Amino acid sequence: xxxxxIFDAIRRNRPPPVEHPGSIPASxxxxxxxxxxxxxxxxxxxxxxESLASxxxxxxxxxxxxxxxxxxSSLARGGPPSTLDLxxxxxxxxxxxxxxxxxxxxxxxxxxxxxxVPEENMRWRALPFITQHLVLIVPAAATVPTLHEAYExxxxxxxxxxxxxxxxxxxxxxxxxxxxxxxxxxPRSLLVALVPE
Amino acid sequence: xxxxxxARTFTADAARTAWHDQALWFIRQKRDRAVSQVPEWxxxxxxxxxxxxxxxxxxxxxxxxxxxxxxxxGAVVHWAADGPELCRIVQGLLAARxxxxxxxSKSMLTEECHLNPHLxxxxxxxxxxxxxxxxxxxxxxxxxxxVMPAIHLKRAEIGDLFHEKMGTRAGADDxxxxxxxxxxxxxxxxxxxxxxITGVNFAVAELGAVVVCTNEGNADLGTALPxxxxxxxxxxxxxxxxxxxxxxxxxxxxxxxxxxxxxxxSHFLRPRAGAEFHIVIVDNGRSAVxxxxxxxxxxxxxxxxxxxxxxxxxxxxxxxxxxxxxxxPIGSVIAPGRDAREHRTLPFASSLCGSCSDVCPVRxxxxxxxxxxxxxxxxxxxxxxxxxxxxxxxxxVLRDPVRFxxxxxxxxxxxxxLPRFLIYNPLNAWGRQRELPAPPRxxxxxxxxxxxxxxxxx
Numbered sequence: 001x002x003x004x005x006i007f008d009a010i011r012r013n014r015p016p017p018v019e020h021p022g023s024i025p026a027s028x029x030x031x032x033x034x035x036x037x038x039x040x041x042x043x044x045x046x047x048x049x050e051s052l053a054s055x056x057x058x059x060x061x062x063x064x065x066x067x068x069x070x071x072x073s074s075l076a077r078g079g080p081p082s083t084l085d086l087x088x089x090x091x092x093x094x095x096x097x098x099x100x101x102x103x104x105x106x107x108x109x110x111x112x113x114x115x116x117v118p119e120e121n122m123r124w125r126a127l128p129f130i131t132q133h134l135v136l137i138v139p140a141a142a143t144v145p146t147l148h149e150a151y152e153x154x155x156x157x158x159x160x161x162x163x164x165x166x167x168x169x170x171x172x173x174x175x176x177x178x179x180x181x182x183x184x185x186x187p188r189s190l191l192v193a194l195v196p197e
Numbered sequence: 198x199x200x201x202x203x204a205r206t207f208t209a210d211a212a213r214t215a216w217h218d219q220a221l222w223f224i225r226q227k228r229d230r231a232v233s234q235v236p237e238w239x240x241x242x243x244x245x246x247x248x249x250x251x252x253x254x255x256x257x258x259x260x261x262x263x264x265x266x267x268x269x270x271g272a273v274v275h276w277a278a279d280g281p282e283l284c285r286i287v288q289g290l291l292a293a294r295x296x297x298x299x300x301x302s303k304s305m306l307t308e309e310c311h312l313n314p315h316l317x318x319x320x321x322x323x324x325x326x327x328x329x330x331x332x333x334x335x336x337x338x339x340x341x342x343x344v345m346p347a348i349h350l351k352r353a354e355i356g357d358l359f360h361e362k363m364g365t366r367a368g369a370d371d372x373x374x375x376x377x378x379x380x381x382x383x384x385x386x387x388x389x390x391x392x393x394i395t396g397v398n399f400a401v402a403e404l405g406a407v408v409v410c411t412n413e414g415n416a417d418l419g420t421a422l423p424x425x426x427x428x429x430x431x432x433x434x435x436x437x438x439x440x441x442x443x444x445x446x447x448x449x450x451x452x453x454x455x456x457x458x459x460x461x462x463s464h465f466l467r468p469r470a471g472a473e474f475h476i477v478i479v480d481n482g483r484s485a486v487x488x489x490x491x492x493x494x495x496x497x498x499x500x501x502x503x504x505x506x507x508x509x510x511x512x513x514x515x516x517x518x519x520x521x522x523x524x525x526p527i528g529s530v531i532a533p534g535r536d537a538r539e540h541r542t543l544p545f546a547s548s549l550c551g552s553c554s555d556v557c558p559v560r561x562x563x564x565x566x567x568x569x570x571x572x573x574x575x576x577x578x579x580x581x582x583x584x585x586x587x588x589x590x591x592x593x594v595l596r597d598p599v600r601f602x603x604x605x606x607x608x609x610x611x612x613x614x615l616p617r618f619l620i621y622n623p624l625n626a627w628g629r630q631r632e633l634p635a636p637p638r639x640x641x642x643x644x645x646x647x648x649x650x651x652x653x654x655x
Contacts, residue, residue, distance in 0.1 A: 002278040010484045013484055017254045024443060028236050176355050184376065184413035
């Protein structure tokens with residue numbers, strides 16, 4: 001059986017033990033204003049960012065930014081009403097026509113503009129990718145400096161996770177002569193709306 | 198054909214060679230800018246190397262842990278000793294479920310194992326969804342770079358290809374227009390696929406998690422719609438802890454493309470409701486490398502491609518000249534381990550400048566390994582007689598100071614006196630595309646004696 005053969009070979013060839021270097025020391029990459037750095041990072045990776053005084057402003061913002069959006073799937077707290085009933089939606093293929101998805105992000109990462117979105121916040125794994133435009137609602141105070149702090153924060157949650165994704169900007173490709181094209185297979189735009197909580 | 202022969206074909210078009218060189222150097226510069234933003238870069242590299250060294254020294258333990266956790270999560274783990282076994286496992290999974298159409302996201306492992314032709318031979322349609330991979334798939338050629346598979350192609354060539362295959366306007370070569378056409382074409386294929394195959398960037402042992410990094414979102418879209426996800430990974434992709442991800446993810450995209458991180462970093466732990474999640478772990482020669490102290494650290498490679506982008510030989514000879522799934526410096530140390538005779542010219546496809554080792558995010562000492570391979574190849578009689586003979590002569594000359602000085606004296610006079618056809622003879626590989634410098638009348642030693650009448654102190 002291949003499994004046994006592979007393990008036999010590894011045990012035969014294994015080098016002498018080397019210690020794990022241990023948990024990561026705090027990154028010296030400190031940000032005096034992590035939120036401002038996060039916003040800057042989101043913009044630098046092709047996304048947009050908007051700070052809101054309260055979640056109640058979300059529907060108005062989206063109406064203004066996405067006046068054309070017909071099919072809207074919103075799972076975010078305080079988000080606009082959905083035009084697609086996700087609860088009774090049995091097949092992710094039915095999401096093919098979604099124009100705008102509005103989801104809650106858990107926290108942002110200042111160094112690279114990432115937003116953490118676990119499966120429970122999207123219901124269908126396809127949703128943040130199949131939608132033409134994606135809006136993530138992120139609590140401003142939850143910003144962490146780097147990915148080290150991000151994984152520290154996630155440590156407890158990860159083992160119970162089914163699926164989760166760090167999203168940094170809209171989908172993109174540079175496979176044709178290194179020219180950046182926004183909107184590869186996934187969303188054509190990403191708007192991060194920062195809310196107080 | 199070996200590397201120098203294929204490289205000659207590539208460099209025959211001087212303008213294209215210069216264009217390719219610049220395209221890669223541009224990415225190297227982007228990488229430098231991204232790296233300069235991280236003050237602890239060297240500390241991260243050291244840690245990444247140490248974590249990988251640890252993981253490889255306890256690889257059996259971490260693979261067992263990964264298997265146990267992934268199984269507990271509801272994934273099914275398979276083991277493949279080699280490429281053909283991976284192909285059989287994947288084809289078996291697809292056949293058992295009657296799958297006809299598969300979408301695949303980027304995976305160099307499945308390229309290495311020739312999965313696509315195997316599945317196609319069994320009547321399964323496989324569509325590569327990464328735009329660069331889709332381009333080379335439509336051209337029936339392998340990727341020329343592990344991160345940017347179509348880096349060797351100009352936009353006009355892609356425009357012609359898309360015109361023929363997707364009906365885009367003739368002569369249209371705007372990257373935005375072409376990418377949009379590919380998006381529309383592939384959308385339908387994503388929706389029609391019955392299975393999604395992905396590669397794996399990192400497999401976290403303590404979580405039983407598979408982490409996949411993409412910019413396009415194709416790994417996620419390709420696995421979130423069909424009811425079957427098959428992730429294929431080399432057994433060296435194992436890292437012990439979730440916290441280790443922070444180290445590797447901060448290095449990967451900055452090294453690869455100069456981005457601070459890829460657009461999507463996806464963590465797959467459990468199958469979604471009503472779907473299946475299979476993980477195939479492949480050896481295919483990797484466990485044998487564990488036994489080789491000189492070359493073991495190649496197992497730490499995170500496939501960022503930085504060594505290619507910086508390599509003066511890769512930039513000027515193109516990925517296809519290497520004739521191996523992974524080109525560039527890292528490919529040139531992996532390939533001879535698989536088949537030394539077949540790939541005997543690759544360790545010589547380097548100036549040993551060491552730039553690859555300097556940019557490697559996991560500190561693989563690539564240029565010393567290239568040199569080490571040359572020694573191995575020479576000991577196995579796999580180096581050309583001309584190379585061996587010229588090295589022997591050179592060693593004989595350099596061994597003795599008097600001999601060295603006399604050889605220099607003779608050389609300076611011969612170079613001035615001999616006719617051109619004798620100097621640029623067929624054995625002078627260096628002079629094929631280059632002019633030798635005009636020989637100086639006096640050597641450094643002559644000049645030194647002139648200024649220090651008592652002669653150099655010995």
